[in-house]
Amino acid sequence: MDWDKLRIFHAVADAGSLTHAGDTLHLSQSAVSRQIRALEEMLNTTLFHRHARGLILTEQGELLFDATKSMNKRLEAATARIKDSEEEVFGELRVTTTTGFGTLWLAPRLSKLYEKYPDLKIDLMLEERVLDLPMREADVAIRMKEPSQADLIRKRLMSVRMRLYASQTYVNKNGLMTEISQITNHRLLCQSLNSTQVAAGATLVHHLLTYEVPSLFTVNNYFGVLQGVLNNLGIGVLPDYVTEDFPDLVRVLPDLESGEVPVFLAYPEELRQSKRIGAFRDFVQEEIFTHRRKIRETLPDKPQLPPD
Missing domain, CATH: 3.40.190.10 (Periplasmic binding protein-like II)
Structure with a gap:
């Protein structure tokens, strides 16, 4: 099979447009179109549905695009290895x-x-x-x-463990928890249970929610939880690796933590x-x-x- 035609097909399928593919390949639209027609004739199939808004791959086109994507990734890997210098990192x-x-x-x-x-x-x-x-x-x-x-x-x-933290300002105002049942007097900040997260973190949050937590703040990543803790919203479930860069955080209930991650x-x-x-x-x-x-x-x- 003609590698040049496959390269042009891949660019068209990726762009969804003959014009945009031509710009990427530095070819005219007519030259790109001729190569696509020649490839379709070679394979005796239709690779694209043409309509006013652009091109859509046919079922056969999808199969070929899957193959060219794999080829392209492998070529990128080979290129990366070739470009890696014996002496330098760039x-x-x-x-x-x-x-x-x-x-x-x-x-x-x-x-x-x-x-x-x-x-x-x-x-x-x-x-x-x-x-x-x-x-x-x-x-x-x-x-x-x-x-x-x-x-x-x-x-x-x-390894990482999820633990409870609060700001010093929050602790000064609301007191430091000494037992887990006191969570009923605080707002809990944690990652949303319906967001993708490590099982150990979700298990810890589920355990905390078995108590009557009066107020809850959830976000879909730990960066958001940290911002809430730093701004004195409540007690947050955070990974232990934040402690070096935020040394003023106060560990809450030192004996409580998630399983190892x-x-x-x-x-x-x-x-x-x-x-x-x-x-x-x-x-x-x-x-x-x-x-x-x-x-x-x-x-x-x-x-x-x-x-x-």
């Missing part, structure tokens, strides 16, 4: 992780990585959906559970030799080591701060 690195971990822990530390590798370009994708690394939806992932996808290199980074770094086997992946992996591991050391050092003076 180019784009697409990192995916959860909104909470990405905003509260990872993003604030990335300036150190850029200082060391100024030519690196990081595309940080924050979402709860698990992206397909083998299909190159991202280069590297940090997830709150062990990835189940095949052909991935996995490394356990640390493992944190894994993963990337495709085919990117094993990638200098960018290696640089990012080493950076994250160094930051976790520093994070743990700082938490340990603060324990004698701030017993309410939990270790990892």
